[in-house]
Amino acid sequence: MRRIMRNPRADYRERARRMGFSFADIAGEPYWDETACWQLSAAEVDGLEEATNEIERLAREAADHAVRNSLHAELGIPQSVWPLVVASWEKQEPSLYGRLDLRFDGASAPLLLEYNADTPTALFEAAVVQWEWLTTVYPKSDQFNSLHEALIAAWPTLKLPHRVHFTCQRDSEEDRGTVDYLRDTAIQAGHAGEFLYIDEIGWDGSRFVDLSTREISAIFKLYPWEWLLRDNFGGKIAGAATRWIEPAWRLMLSSKGLLALLWRLFPDHPNLLPAFREPGRTGAPEIKKPLFGREGANMTAPGLTTDGPYGEEGFVWQRFAELPQVGGQYAVFGSWIIAGVAHGLGIREDRTAITRDSSRFVPHFFEPETQS
Amino acid sequence: MIRAAQIALVVMGGGLFMSAVYHQHEQARRCAEARRQNLPDREEICASGSSGSSWHSHFSSFGSASSRSGSAPAPSVARGGFGGTGAHFASAGG
Numbered sequence: 001m002r003r004i005m006r007n008p009r010a011d012y013r014e015r016a017r018r019m020g021f022s023f024a025d026i027a028g029e030p031y032w033d034e035t036a037c038w039q040l041s042a043a044e045v046d047g048l049e050e051a052t053n054e055i056e057r058l059a060r061e062a063a064d065h066a067v068r069n070s071l072h073a074e075l076g077i078p079q080s081v082w083p084l085v086v087a088s089w090e091k092q093e094p095s096l097y098g099r100l101d102l103r104f105d106g107a108s109a110p111l112l113l114e115y116n117a118d119t120p121t122a123l124f125e126a127a128v129v130q131w132e133w134l135t136t137v138y139p140k141s142d143q144f145n146s147l148h149e150a151l152i153a154a155w156p157t158l159k160l161p162h163r164v165h166f167t168c169q170r171d172s173e174e175d176r177g178t179v180d181y182l183r184d185t186a187i188q189a190g191h192a193g194e195f196l197y198i199d200e201i202g203w204d205g206s207r208f209v210d211l212s213t214r215e216i217s218a219i220f221k222l223y224p225w226e227w228l229l230r231d232n233f234g235g236k237i238a239g240a241a242t243r244w245i246e247p248a249w250r251l252m253l254s255s256k257g258l259l260a261l262l263w264r265l266f267p268d269h270p271n272l273l274p275a276f277r278e279p280g281r282t283g284a285p286e287i288k289k290p291l292f293g294r295e296g297a298n299m300t301a302p303g304l305t306t307d308g309p310y311g312e313e314g315f316v317w318q319r320f321a322e323l324p325q326v327g328g329q330y331a332v333f334g335s336w337i338i339a340g341v342a343h344g345l346g347i348r349e350d351r352t353a354i355t356r357d358s359s360r361f362v363p364h365f366f367e368p369e370t371q372s
Numbered sequence: 373m374i375r376a377a378q379i380a381l382v383v384m385g386g387g388l389f390m391s392a393v394y395h396q397h398e399q400a401r402r403c404a405e406a407r408r409q410n411l412p413d414r415e416e417i418c419a420s421g422s423s424g425s426s427w428h429s430h431f432s433s434f435g436s437a438s439s440r441s442g443s444a445p446a447p448s449v450a451r452g453g454f455g456g457t458g459a460h461f462a463s464a465g466g
Contacts, residue, residue, distance in 0.1 A: 099466075116466040118466070119464050119465055119466050120465065120466055121463070121465030121466065122465075168464060169455055169458045169459070169464055170455075171462075172462060172463045172464070172465070174463060174465055175463055175464055175465050178465060197455070198454045198455040198458065199451065199452050199454060199455035200451060201451065201453070201454050202449040202450060202451045203449065203450045203451075203453055204448070204449045204450075205448070209449055213449060222464050222465060223454070223455075223458055223464045224464055224466075226457075227457035227458050227461075227464070228454065228457075230456075230457045231453060231454045231455065231456050231457050231458075232452075232453040232454075232456060233453030233454050236453075254466075294461070294463070294464075294465070294466045295463065295465070295466060309460060309461065357462070357463060
């Protein structure tokens with residue numbers, strides 16, 4: 001694989017606007033960055049796809065193991081909410097989407113850095129914006145990206161009622177854009193999709209209701225479970241009939257305690273890095289990550305510390321595998337999973353070794369293997 | 373502690389009613405306080421919550437008013453119970 005520098009299309013901002021990509025720039029800085037792109041080989045894409053499906057299999061096995069052995073403490077999940085997580089797992093409530101963040105250098109096996117299993121973003125740009133880029137910049141090439149089609153196909157498999165609500169908090173254009181995109185895919189799948197902000201959700205004494213006092217039977221929330229459960233209405237979730245997407249069992253996978261659990265269950269697996277709930281056990285330099293942190297906050301790596309509000313639930317220490325640095329940029333490979341299956345790739349770059357909310361999205365393409 | 377978000381005030385039929393959410397919370401607080409102080413009528417205070425008397429008295433008056441008007445009583449709706457934790461963070465995405 002290689003990183004290619006190229007001139008951005010003169011009208012890329014106008015194209016972004018027409019697609020409804022309202023956060024191509026974030027806080028005045030470019031977020032969508034087509035001054036560079038990544039070229040992969042078909043074999044490398046196959047390797048990423050295979051590793052993603054394998055890690056998904058391991059993660060679900062680990063979740064089942066956690067349920068069977070009540071490992072809520074290892075995952076940093078309070079005992080009081082564990083029954084909700086267990087019930088969700090026992091019912092096998094379907095998952096819509098997730099994103100693995102992988103270290104990949106094209107030479108060795110992809111390594112799991114973390115699993116964004118609850119509220120991953122960077123989906124619209126991976127599914128739609130970089131595909132539009134491909135069709136105009138490399139129209140004869142291909143892209144590891146069947147995200148849009150997979151999302152539309154996934155909604156019916158969730159077996160939800162016709163009306164599905166969508167929610168996120170206010171004041172984040174990126175969150176709202178992601179939710180609106182997912183709502184669009186649900187509508188294309190035949191659902192009635194209705195949006196309301198998270199603080200607008202009502203409780204009528206026995207049910208969660210929307211602004212028209214209709215029952216919220218199913219809701220996609222871009223709002224993590226650990227926040228939902230801490231909120232004032234959190235205690236009402238278990239007694240209500242509402243279906244939540246992602247389901248509560250995803251809390252097990254979104255905890256970075258999963259990294260330590262995976263390593264304990266599958267030591268020396270080629271797609272895993274050594275990780276423990278205590279420091280100093282990996283036998284190498286380590287990165288310290290909060291169990292329920294987001295966007296690279298509150299991490300400590302050799303020579304690098306990020307600040308932020310997370311960490312009260314505890315930490316995990318993972319062997320530090322520095323991201324490959326090319327052109328002065330560190331790239332992390334975000335491998336998307338839709339309904340349990342690998343379906344696409346989004347690459348983000350940063351000038352530091354930790355990917356943060358300010359890291360830029362860079363498109364990719366690959367040349368399909370020629371038929372002989 | 374009773375948070376503002378838990379006190380849902382709804383205007384119905386010209387009257388102002390606190391929601392069940394608030395009353396259940398308030399009743400639990402009163403019961404706990406009565407037991408902590410070992411008040412002679414502590415069990416009556418706690419039982420009044422389980423029978424729903426304080427909440428029920430509000431609902432009864434609302435129900436009567438509704439009956440007179442001939443319309444079905446609408447349940448009170450509390451809002452703002454989600455989002456409090458997230459308000460401290462810029463984005464919920466990862």
